Amino acid sequence: MxxxxxxxxxxxxxxxxxxxxxxxxxxxxxxxxxxxxxxxxxxxxxxxxxxxxxxxxxxxxxxxxxxxxxxxxxxYGRRIDISFRWSMGWFIFSEVMFFGGFFAALWWLRVHSVPSLANAENALLWPEFKALWPSVVAGVTAAPAGIIEPFKAMTPFWLPTINTALLLTSGVTLTVAHHALLAGNRSKTINFMWLTVILGLVFLCVQGYEYFHAYSDLNLTLASGVYGSTFYLLTGFHGFHVFIGMLMLLFITLRLRKGHFTPEHHFGFEGAAWYWHFVDVVWLGLYIVVYWL
The missing domain is CATH 1.20.20 (F1FO ATP Synthase)
Structure with a gap:
């Protein structure tokens, strides 16, 4: 500009x-x-x-x-820039609440709902039921009533760990691109932005293969009880946010190639970067809570 x-x-x-x-x-x-x-x-x-x-x-x-x-x-002057920053901040806050609801649901299921099914009343109905989360103790993934097919829980090795490395690396490349833009080095900014977009795309491909592996090899589906539904709900919505964030970074990169943004005026770049770093942080929470605990 x-x-x-x-x-x-x-x-x-x-x-x-x-x-x-x-x-x-x-x-x-x-x-x-x-x-x-x-x-x-x-x-x-x-x-x-x-x-x-x-x-x-x-x-x-x-x-x-x-x-x-x-x-x-x-x-768009300084006042509009401030308005955009507040708007993006509140939007990301709403996304924090969105995922916070899912994390709270997972916590409630594991800490309250499943243990409560092991009380004396339910023990008479399903004496073989074990109030244990499938990722904690293997072999308790089938319902005693026989309405859920046996399945295996997803482990952190190796696809989720590879995806964690990809997202963390993308956060680094995006930060390098940001500093290059501040320094006025447009070519370096564009190169590292392309690398960030590619890392996001690879993440989505790995997650797609993870879902294929879960369905075909582990028999882990949306019908696999509350574990299966929460697993796909959390990871699926996060994958959708990665897709949206990747598109945002792609269009920012195309705008950079057209000469848009300067070291002084580049909130479009910063807003997309905020969103991508938010997606990274959410994945770290998912990686720990869904795959490790």
């Missing part, structure tokens, strides 16, 4: 009324309508979901393109 543009930056830029929120709501409506009917076996549900998703993505593309144009034309 040029110095001349910033000299003409308004105190606080207020955009004109936009069509994008209403159009985005239309896409979300068809997505939710389709998803609900699809899950209930109605054929047209999947078509409604795909239509809504494509509609929503087109709206987002146009919306973000306008926002980028406003930024690069010098309309």
């Amino acid at each position: 040029s110095t001349t543009a910033h000299e003409k930056t308004p105190y606080y830029y207020v955009p004109a009324p936009s069509r994008h929120p209403a159009l985005g709501a239309v896409g979300l409506f068809f997505m939710l309508l389709g998803a609900g009917n699809w899950m209930n076996g109605i054929t047209w549900g999947k078509y409604s979901f795909v239509f809504g998703l494509l509609w929503f993505l087109v709206v987002l593309f146009q919306w973000f393109k306008e926002a980028i144009g406003e930024s690069e034309s010098g309309k």
Whole structure:
């Protein structure tokens, strides 16, 4: 962004009324309508979901393109920058609460729900039941009533550990790219950003192979009791966040190649970096709680 543009930056830029929120709501409506009917076996549900998703993505593309144009034309000054930082901070806080709910559910199941099933009343119904978490004691992964097929719990070796190394390394490469941007070294910034994007993509590929291994070799599925449902809920939602974060970093890298961002004005870069570091921290919690404990 040029110095001349910033000299003409308004105190606080207020955009004109936009069509994008209403159009985005239309896409979300068809997505939710389709998803609900699809899950209930109605054929047209999947078509409604795909239509809504494509509609929503087109709206987002146009919306973000306008926002980028406003930024690069010098309309975003210090006040807007502060506003963006508060907004991103609250968004990440909401994501902390989102995953906090899942971690709390896992804790409640392990500490309260499963042990309570071993009381005297349930012992009469299922005398062979053991109130032990499958990842702690092997061999207690089948329901006494025979409604759940035997399965094996996922261990930290070696796929989850490899993914941990990948995400930690991506955090380092992203930090190097940030410092290179602050130093005005655009080529180094772009190279390390590409490396970060590649590491995120490899993480997703490894997780996909981990799910294949879990289904085919361990018989660990969504139907594998509360252990299976919480395992896929936590790791699956995290994988989705990695995918979103990887896309954010990809588009930031493409913008860097176009000459966007300067050492003084680059919140778009910083916001994506905050999100990626948040994703890294969440994975460390998952790695310990889901795979080790």
